[in-house]
Amino acid sequence: MLKVPLESHCKRICQAVIVATCMSASMLTTPLHATELGYPEKEELTFGFIKLTDMAPIAIAYEKGFFEEEGLYVTIEAQANWKVLLDGVIDGRLDGAHMLAGQPIAATIGYGTKAEIITPFSMDLNGNAITVSNEIWAQMKGNIPKQADGKPVHPIKADALKPVVEKYLDAGKPFNMGMVFPVSTHNYELRYWLAAGNIHPGFYAPHKGDTSGKIDAQALLSVTPPPQMPATMEAGTIYGYCVGEPWNQQAVFKGIGVPVVTDYEIWKNNPEKVFGITKAFADKYPNTTIRLTRALIRAAKWLDDNNNANRPEAVKILSQSNYVGADYDVIANSMTGTFEYEKGDKRSVPDFNVFFRYNATYPYYSDAVWYLTQMRRWGQISEDKPDSWYKDIAAKVYRPDIYMKAAQSLVDEKILSKSDFADLANEDGYREPQKHFIDNIVYDGTTPNAYINKFKIGLKAGDKL
Amino acid sequence: MTATLSKKTVGAQPMSIKALFTAFFTTKAKAIILPSVGIVCFLLFWSLAASSIDTSLGKFPGPSAVATQISNLIDEHNTEREKETAFYIRQEQRNQARMAKDPSYEPKTRAYTGKETFLDQIITSLLTVLSGFLLAAIIAIPLGIAIGLSKNLNMAINPIIQIFKPVSPLAWLPLVTMVVSAVYVSPEPLFAKSFINSLITVTLCSIWPMVINTSFGVASMNQDWVNVSKVLSLPKLVHIQKIVIPASIPAIFTGMRMSLGVAWMVLIAAEMLAQNPGLGKFVWDEFQNGSSQSLSRIMTAVIVIGLIGFMLDRTMLQLQKKLSWDKSSAQR
Amino acid sequence: MSIILDISKVDMVFPTPKGDFTALKGVDLQIKKGEFISLIGHSGCGKSTVLNIVACLHKATKGGVLLNNKEVTEPGPERAVVFQNHSLLPWLSCYENIELAVKRVFKNEMTPAQMTQWIEHNLNLVHMDHAKDKRPDEISGGMKQRIGIARALAMKPKVLLMDEPFGALDALTRAHMQDSLMEIQQKLNNTVIMITHDVDEAVLLSDRIVMMTNGPAATIGEILDVNLPHPRDRLALAEDPEYNRLRSEVLTFLYEKQRKVEAIATPTKKQKQSDVA
Secondary structure (H helix, E strand, O other): OOHHHHHHHHHHHHHHHHHHHHHHHHHHHOOOOOOOOOOOOOOEEEEEEOOOHHHHHHHHHHHOOHHHHOOOEEEEEEOOOHHHHHHHHHHOOOOEEEEEOHHHHHHHHOOOOOOOEEEEEEOOEEOEEEEEEHHHHHHHHHHOOEOOOOOEOOOOOHHHOHHHHHHHHHOOOOEEEEEOOOOOHHHHHHHHHHHHOOOOOOEEEHHHOEEEEEEOOOEEEEEOOHHHHHHHHHOOOOOEEEEEOOHHHHHHHHOOEEEEEEHHHHEOOOEOEEEEEEHHHHHHOHHHHHHHHHHHHHHHHHHHHHHHOOHHHHHHHHOOOOOOOOOHHHHHHHHOOEEEOOOOOEEEOOOOEEOOHHHOOOOOHHHHHHHHHHHHHOOOOOOOOOHHHHHHHHHHHEOHHHHHHHHHHHHHOOOOOHHHHHHHHHOOOOOOOEOOEOOOOOEOOOOHHHHHOOOOOOOOOOOOO | OHHHHHHHHHHHHHHHHHHHHHHHHHOHHHHHHHHHHHHHHHHHHHHHHHHOOEEOOEEOOOHHHHHHHHHHHHHHHHHHHHHHHHHHHHHHHHHHHHHHHOOOOOOOOOOOOOOOOHHHHHHHHHHHHHHHHHHHHHHHHHHHHHHHHOHHHHHHHHHHHHHHOOOOHHHHHHHHHHHHHHHOOOOOOOOOHHHHHHHHHHHHHHHHHHHHHHHHHHHOOOHHHHHHHHHOOOOHHHHHHHHHHHHHHHHHHHHHHHHHHHHHHHHHHHHHHHOOOOHHHHHHHHHHHOOOOHHHHHHHHHHHHHHHHHHHHHHHHHHHHHHOOOHHHHOO | OOEEEEEEEEEEEEEEOOEEEEEEEEEEEEEEOOOEEEEEOOOOOOHHHHHHHHHOOOOOOEEEEEEOOEEOOOOOHHHOEEOOOOOOOOOOOHHHHHHHHHHHHOOOOOOHHHHHHHHHHHHHHOOOHHHOOOOHHHOOHHHHHHHHHHHHHHOOOOEEEEEOOOOOOOHHHHHHHHHHHHHHHHHHOOEEEEEEOOHHHHHHHOOEEEEEOOOOOEOEEEEEEOOOOOOOOHHHHOOOHHHHHHHHHHHHHHHHHOOOOOOOOOHHHHHHHHHHO
8 A cells, every 4th residue: 555655655755856957957958048939829718707706817818908918819608518618728719718627638538529628727616515405404414413503513524414415315306416417526526425435426428428417326416507507496406506706695685505525624625626728729819828828827816816815806807797707705705715604604714715815826737637537437448447547648738837837927027926836846747635625535647547446336447337 | 790700709719729738639649648647657656656666686676767777887897988098199109119129110009808888789780680681671672583583482472480580589599690600701801700799690680570560561562553564664773772761661661661671670679699799798898797787787788779779760760761662551 | 336256155164163154144235346345233243254265264064256247265354454454564663564565566566666666655644654664563553454454555456355454542542543544545546355343434434335134144135336436534524414314324233123132141251153254
């Protein structure tokens, strides 16, 4: 057990030394007169987004003039759903978009529409939550231990939901829940939470043509576009959902549901959205790609600057009808570091939305690998793959090289300081083994197959449906 | 003589006032008063009903909420125009700076990238509906004339028309979108793909009433006029130009009015579904936003959509009155 | 006088869903130049069919029509038609209705100025010059028919075909129109075939009255020569014994020899006949 991580640690240290030497050398020898970043090859761009608060870096880069300062004239368009958005990027209607981290990966491995999509920029950490309807909340509340002040103890585990689901199943009623897309973070987070509480969320079997993800399922998950989540739950079609903000807080404000758990509690500082472009775009317009990454990095930094001091202004921008468009108060709830669970149960979650801290913008290979492990766990990847395959795919989709060029040029031009990217000088793209999961299972991105085998519910090495 | 006359007038006066009053009341005033009464009743009913409907987004918007939104939307429009001016000034400065650095650079002016306001969306929708409708007319009227003139052609094409006529725009849209994105490939497109998508969807749905009415008008043309043409041995083209087209103008206009109504309804639906710019997108975006203002903004859009639909129909009617010889067909 | 129009052994058979319907059988008639012929008979006897065959709006099943010894196969302005329902194009003014015909017929023979003059001449002839810019729906039925006649005359036809031209008019207007027609005929001496229901009209206007038997398989029953001198005056003729004799001959033919007994009893058949006629 110990051997694998040790080996990778050695390798990582070697890599780190090399990278560090090169980086520091380049920084020292070529300070300001480094090859100046050229003008963008393509200046008029259209970016798509889904109405979620984590699209903020795009809105801020536009409103604060970061795009324009890069010579980019960007039009920002809301998209109906993730599928439309992805198709838009693939067919060129959109030059780039706010994407679910799973989307570029799934597109590259050919789950769904096959296309080479890359990401030079990770948009945020955390920001999602799972909400259940009032009716379900009333039934599961009794199963949750209470604090001294009478409020439920957090994090709430799916164990509390398990008896409710069983009651529904015994009564012959399907237990339906909503998530936003088959390869969305939300799907994997909801599955993770349910499975950690012994509720089976179902398998996919694409090789048999079954992409509904309901094989062996106790909770039936289906796709609903984020902004329609509250309305769909209100209509009784689903009993709960996992979605990004402001659609959980919207349920509280409308009084139609109760958020039970945030993804911060499921997996502390989990990677969320990425900025996706096609590989063809990045190859054809290298300067444009670097420049848009620069603008997004600056926007993300602005969002987290001075301990979230700019967040109220950001919320004001996001509440404009052409961006997220929800009421200021709804968006402000999560964006300014608080999260309201049951009505009145407002708790401080300062890291609910992280845009820049903890290297949030850096596209870590290990993040990509985590999504691949979950795709394998739930059968979206139907066959075993060697660890090297996970690595190769991650390197194909996640492009820290572009990110580093953008960061370097920002430092060179003294727009941002070197200290903003301090840790990245030694980065090999794989995070240290991560421990903060709701089920306490440790994730090490360098050993994906070993990680998959740790789960009680889910496909393991050698399993095929 | 004078005495009788004055007596008559005196006697007649109350009568004539009453008669005048009745006459006044039955004609002109009726045309103003009755609709006004209708509208006032509707507004009252609306505000009463609105205040008693609670949704998860607050109360259903009443007339005053809509009025507020109208002024909000106009304000937003003006703000956006100011931002637009600032955008062009910044761009000009940036171009100047780049020219100073690189004299060979040819400055370009890029279009404003900001959001489309409600008024912009209205204009977009109007342009789209009119373009789609015109395209439909250009195809439908000649086709309708050909079908009306030839029984064989009619028998050949009629099944196709009958099958496609009832198809909802929502069914066409995915196909149109995919085909347009496959076929309409150009590095510097003259029109946006979304515009082409909406336009073709509108055309596909609004073409049928025009084809059907035109062909019906042509086929049921007064046989005597055909005989006149025969006796004059008019050549085919002159026959179509001098006899067929004028004769079927009333039917063509009836078809055009129906088509324009269909086109407008279809466009809003298509814009909603495809997120193509226009009033439909405005409604959908507001629905997605789910803010406390969303419902009243949607209600505003609903009223504006209705008013524009009404206006389009009236315009068509005026055009018909001007161009058609058959005044009786243009009275409804 | 020479024969200008020869209707030669014409049969007309209409196919119907219930089998063939023979409308005309062996219609044979020769018309001299300048002759005014009336076709009279009960409705549904195929009078209009005869006229339509001459105009080539229908094609005879057997036999044919010779105009100046040449067979006619297509409709043409040399056989101008005045239709029962005037058939003016409602989107054109009176002037333009005639202009359409004149431009078509004389496009190679007249200058625009001559055309204008010719159109106005014909409007004058039917006393309609005051209404030349009016649309057909702005003038009375009689006026419309005058324009219809002017349009036909303006084509300078070799034979003028009139299909119950005054049938839709009230009695007074009809009398006026008849007088006008006589006056024009006096000037132009056209060859005319006129269909009519009206016995007085037939006797008053015609040189010969062709009386048709009832259908099916209608044909020419009798032909009556009208040798009353021109110009004729309806008031004077009312007392004229020859006029009255001719009138009673026609009436006898219609109401004794060809009495329509089944007119009400079998309406469906009548319907069918009038449809095809």
